[in-house]
Amino acid sequence: MDRLIEKKRWTPQKIALILGIVAGLGLLTYFIGFADNSSRLNVESQKLTMATVSQGTFQEFIPVDGTVHPIKTIVIPAVEGGTVDQKFLEGGKPVQKGDPILKLTNNRLVLDFMNQETLMNDLINNLQNSKLTLQQNKFNLRRRLATLNAQVDAAKDVYDRNIALYESKAVSQQEFFGFKRDYERLKAERTIELESQKFEESNARTQIAQLETTIARTSRNLRMMEDNLKNLYIKAPISGQLSSIQVELGTPVQAGQVIGQIDDLSGFKVKAELDQHYVSRIFAGQRGNFTYNGQSYPLEISLVYSEVNNDRFPVDMKFIGKVPEGIRRGQTLQIRLQLSDPSPAVLLPRGGFYQSTGGAWAYVLDETGKVATKRSIRLGRQNPEYYEVLEGLKPGEQVITSSYDAFNDKDKLELKK
Known part of the structure; x- marks a missing residue:
């Protein structure tokens, strides 16, 4: 008799198929949800530049080339x-102050001086003659006055004696009035003589005063012309080094023309030119420093020039304290000009990556040093050596700082030796 055989539901083939499907779904879920799907690029570590993020002091500064000049x-x-x-x-x-440098000739000045000197001598002679004439006139006037006084006195005696005779009818009226007229005339002449003497003396003194004023003025002019002749000898106004002479023998020179210059070597200053981008941040008293023979020396801006030429403006800087021994005129110094005070900050050394990312992200190495991952960061101020890190990096982390142009914004870099 035939027997009904019951069909099995879970055959080994079926179980294997189900397990395969479950395993496939699990792997798919893992790859979708948990697997690392980031883009990667293999790079040679020898071609990269890496730097370590550090905690330190940040200060804004700009490098400036300065030239040493005499003070x-x-x-x-x-x-x-x-x-x-x-x-x-x-x-x-x-040269020492007062040393002669050049001698000029100017025949016109010499001739003018000689003419002025002759005029001066003539005026002095006229003054002396006027004083002598005044003195002689005084004697003559006194002599004439003495004569008139005697004549007046004699006429008065005659007149006084004839008054009584006239009253007693001893002399005629005509004769008496003749004596009286003689007396009155002589008195009038004496009065006129006194006034004349006073006028002549006053006039003579006025002429003498005018001559003396003219002589004083002429004397000043003569001294000025004499100084002009002395100015034909061009002398050193200060002690120092005669850096240049711009004329030769026989060269005509105009009044006011610059013929050379003297450098005062008792001290030095530094001249520098800065980009006009910094014009609002530069001021007198701002400090900088430079290294010379292994030692750092401070400088301070003493003068900021207002004019801007070719997008640059000049400044003068003075040495603070000791001037480096052996420094020379015309020497070039590499100066770090400070734009801010030092402050604590997280620092990242500068590199070419900034041109690729604008400081928005960087490749940061993991602990193994074999993988660099793209990470968002935020940078602040910068100087020629460091960026100031505001977010995204911690001291001790390593960052690829060379250019990222060849990485095509990959998420991760596999570093190979």
């Missing part, structure tokens, strides 16, 4: 024009 440079102008007759010194020689 003071004096130009030498020709006060008077003329022709170079002698050169006593050449450029590059040390």
